[in-house]
Amino acid sequence: MIVTTHTARFDSLELDCGRALEPVDIAYQTYGELNREKSNAILILHAFSGDAHAAGISEQTGKPGWWDNMIGAGKAFDTNRYFMISSNVLGGCSGTTGPSSIDPRSGHPYGSKFPPVSIRDIVRLQKKLTDSMGIEKLLAVAGGSMGGMQALEWAVSYPQSVAAAMPIATTHRHSAQQIAFNEVGRQAIVADPDFHRGDYYDAKHPERGLAVARMIGHITYMSDDSMREKFGRRRLKLADEDSMFEVESYLRYRGGQFVSRFDANSYIVITRAMDTFDLNAGGGPLEARFDGSGTRFLVLSFTSDWLYPSYQSQEIVRALRSRNLDVAYVELESNYGHDAFLVEAGEQTALIKGFLEKTFQRL
Amino acid sequence: MIVTTHTARFDSLELDCGRALEPVDIAYQTYGELNREKSNAILILHAFSGDAHAAGISEQTGKPGWWDNMIGAGKAFDTNRYFMISSNVLGGCSGTTGPSSIDPRSGHPYGSKFPPVSIRDIVRLQKKLTDSMGIEKLLAVAGGSMGGMQALEWAVSYPQSVAAAMPIATTHRHSAQQIAFNEVGRQAIVADPDFHRGDYYDAKHPERGLAVARMIGHITYMSDDSMREKFGRRRLKLADEDSMFEVESYLRYRGGQFVSRFDANSYIVITRAMDTFDLNAGGGPLEARFDGSGTRFLVLSFTSDWLYPSYQSQEIVRALRSRNLDVAYVELESNYGHDAFLVEAGEQTALIKGFLEKTFQRL
Numbered sequence: 034m035i036v037t038t039h040t041a042r043f044d045s046l047e048l049d050c051g052r053a054l055e056p057v058d059i060a061y062q063t064y065g066e067l068n069r070e071k072s073n074a075i076l077i078l079h080a081f082s083g084d085a086h087a088a089g090i091s092e093q094t095g096k097p098g099w100w101d102n103m104i105g106a107g108k109a110f111d112t113n114r115y116f117m118i119s120s121n122v123l124g125g126c127s128g129t130t131g132p133s134s135i136d137p138r139s140g141h142p143y144g145s146k147f148p149p150v151s152i153r154d155i156v157r158l159q160k161k162l163t164d165s166m167g168i169e170k171l172l173a174v175a176g177g178s179m180g181g182m183q184a185l186e187w188a189v190s191y192p193q194s195v196a197a198a199m200p201i202a203t204t205h206r207h208s209a210q211q212i213a214f215n216e217v218g219r220q221a222i223v224a225d226p227d228f229h230r231g232d233y234y235d236a237k238h239p240e241r242g243l244a245v246a247r248m249i250g251h252i253t254y255m256s257d258d259s260m261r262e263k264f265g266r267r268r269l270k271l272a273d274e275d276s277m278f279e280v281e282s283y284l285r286y287r288g289g290q291f292v293s294r295f296d297a298n299s300y301i302v303i304t305r306a307m308d309t310f311d312l313n314a315g316g317g318p319l320e321a322r323f324d325g326s327g328t329r330f331l332v333l334s335f336t337s338d339w340l341y342p343s344y345q346s347q348e349i350v351r352a353l354r355s356r357n358l359d360v361a362y363v364e365l366e367s368n369y370g371h372d373a374f375l376v377e378a379g380e381q382t383a384l385i386k387g388f389l390e391k392t393f394q395r396l
Numbered sequence: 397m398i399v400t401t402h403t404a405r406f407d408s409l410e411l412d413c414g415r416a417l418e419p420v421d422i423a424y425q426t427y428g429e430l431n432r433e434k435s436n437a438i439l440i441l442h443a444f445s446g447d448a449h450a451a452g453i454s455e456q457t458g459k460p461g462w463w464d465n466m467i468g469a470g471k472a473f474d475t476n477r478y479f480m481i482s483s484n485v486l487g488g489c490s491g492t493t494g495p496s497s498i499d500p501r502s503g504h505p506y507g508s509k510f511p512p513v514s515i516r517d518i519v520r521l522q523k524k525l526t527d528s529m530g531i532e533k534l535l536a537v538a539g540g541s542m543g544g545m546q547a548l549e550w551a552v553s554y555p556q557s558v559a560a561a562m563p564i565a566t567t568h569r570h571s572a573q574q575i576a577f578n579e580v581g582r583q584a585i586v587a588d589p590d591f592h593r594g595d596y597y598d599a600k601h602p603e604r605g606l607a608v609a610r611m612i613g614h615i616t617y618m619s620d621d622s623m624r625e626k627f628g629r630r631r632l633k634l635a636d637e638d639s640m641f642e643v644e645s646y647l648r649y650r651g652g653q654f655v656s657r658f659d660a661n662s663y664i665v666i667t668r669a670m671d672t673f674d675l676n677a678g679g680g681p682l683e684a685r686f687d688g689s690g691t692r693f694l695v696l697s698f699t700s701d702w703l704y705p706s707y708q709s710q711e712i713v714r715a716l717r718s719r720n721l722d723v724a725y726v727e728l729e730s731n732y733g734h735d736a737f738l739v740e741a742g743e744q745t746a747l748i749k750g751f752l753e754k755t756f757q758r759l
Binding site for chain 2: 206207208209210212213214216217220221224225226241242244245248249251252255257260261263264265266278280281284285288308311339342
């Protein structure tokens with residue numbers, strides 16, 4: 034399946050901060066066919082550093098999508114049955130308007146002038162996209178990590194437009210520890226003298242800071258066990274007597290690789306969107322946010338995920354159940370830590386397939 | 397108790413890497429009185445960023461020592477009964493020879509020319525210090541985190557010189573995850589353009605990189621729970637609408653504070669010593685390292701310590717017991733994460749007091 038990225042443009046997007054982006058672009062891919070009733074559309078929501086290329090082989094890069102093991106003919110999200118939509122988030126750097134986009138007022142990249150965005154803003158832009166396709170109600174929204182936050186926000190902001198939501202390995206708001214890990218990444222970027230308060234597009238980018246930020250991220254995505262299995266205390270065989278541990282080499286490689294595909298300002302803007310996301314911000318019980326919702330939920334978490342621990346998924350489940358919503362929750366056994374939602378296709382497939390089928394039949 | 401730091405100088409210290417430091421200084425403090433038989437001496441071993449000032453009020457700074465809640469008259473390490481010695485580690489930056497010390501061959505700080513040091517080198521220098529005091533056998537060696545590694549190394553390198561060892565919240569070797577966290581800290585320093593491969597002493601120091609490294613460390617020293625209790629999602633009350641989370645402000649403050657008292661090269665040298673420490677490096681069973689040892693052990697770990705999880709202490713206990721050594725192990729309940737060994741004085745005091753008394757009686 035060779036896939037290509039499309040772009041939709043809208044005249045304006047109002048933001049929670051009070052400002053607006055005019056115009057705004059959103060990059061997206063689709064897989065499968067939208068049926069005549071427009072009732073088989075599923076929106077896939079990517080995690081922090083993802084992009085619109087969720088499945089198939091990219092026409093541009095030749096690489097498979099980030100959830101290709103889950104999306105395709107006969108897979109969990111079966112493209113023979115469903116019409117899949119996947120878009121790049123607002124504030125990102127892979128086709129959707131973000132800090133590296135040209136600000137039409139100045140003719141230069143937004144840089145430090147890019148407004149803060151929220152998960153709700155991200156979802157609001159996605160809603161414009163699905164509206165433009167004539168889709169009144171999505172069969173499902175699904176995503177892991179920050180994708181799960183978007184799935185929750187969809188269910189709360191547009192309950193009539195979502196038949197089912199699948200928040201995976203996620204939370205309804207970040208803990209102090211989750212904010213702290215993001216903040217250290219941001220500080221690594223800001224500490225880079227090439228950052229220039231975000232206005233670096235006509236010079237060297239803050240690559241060293243961004244690489245360090247990514248290394249921290251990678252540790253939190255894996256588990257103690259999965260790192261032990263993958264690296265242990267093995268060293269690179271170098272002539273040098275003071276040879277590196279393999280895990281050190283891996284982190285440096287992944288950090289260096291990341292800077293070629295990601296923008297430091299997007300790192301800051303998107304991690305801020307995650308940190309400020311709080312489904313319960315207004316006070317009062319979390320469950321009140323789900324009042325009157327008819328959305329069905331499948332909530333998944335993973336045993337070794339210490340970045341988004343299972344207790345956070347269970348808080349969501351508790352709130353949903355206390356409003357008597359239709360919610361299934363499974364904690365999956367895995368050693369892969371937070372990465373499990375990307376890696377563990379087997380059990381997720383069985384659970385998601387049945388959940389989607391039943392939702393589709395009930396429409 | 398007003399205390400002052402002394403310095404002992406030795407002509408030479410042979411290092412595991414094959415090089416030697418000539419001369420070498422070691423900064424230390426003592427509390428209490430050495431008895432006539434020289435049988436009541438206890439060596440306290442500090443963690444990564446500690447120094448010789450473990451107890452009392454510093455004559456120089458007016459501040460209490462890092463384990464003042466544990467060392468003093470009537471405390472866990474009772475200075476009415478025992479003679480306490482605490483020294484700064486080799487490679488450090490608080491009086492003992494390290495990268496910021498003057499290299500007598502050049503008249504300039506060692507900087508990039510400082511040799512790699514091992515935990516065994518650190519302990520070898522401590523042994524010179526206790527030998528110089530005429531102490532043939534220490535009543536005990538005790539320390540948490542990297543201090544626990546030194547306690548283990550003492551028991552293995554000088555089993556006849558240690559009646560009892562207390563490795564607390566530690567491991568006999570770092571896991572891939574522990575190496576990874578240290579490596580990201582090192583990379584944050586190396587990424588700072590002020591680092592100049594370690595030769596920065598006559599210019600601006602790599603303060604931004606060192607501050608980022610410290611922020612990462614702080615997250616790993618706390619627990620998810622303790623961060624929630626301390627910070628939650630509270631924000632600073634600023635006029636700015638985009639106000640900071642308290643946890644962000646705390647991390648920036650601690651990072652900034654650290655650079656005023658710590659040296660970036662010491663950060664690299666000492667974390668390397670921790671990462672390369674492997675009591676089982678020669679292969680074969682770990683327990684073989686304790687063959688013939690008569691040392692008694694008290695091993696402590698803490699339930700919420702995810703940086704040095706209890707399973708690592710239990711590996712040590714298993715090895716010791718399989719050689720039928722006298723070992724007591726307690727996993728203490730605490731929410732404080734790795735910091736617990738510094739904070740939780742109550743239960744540690746009860747355990748350590750009795751253990752020391754019995755060891756002293758049996759001498």
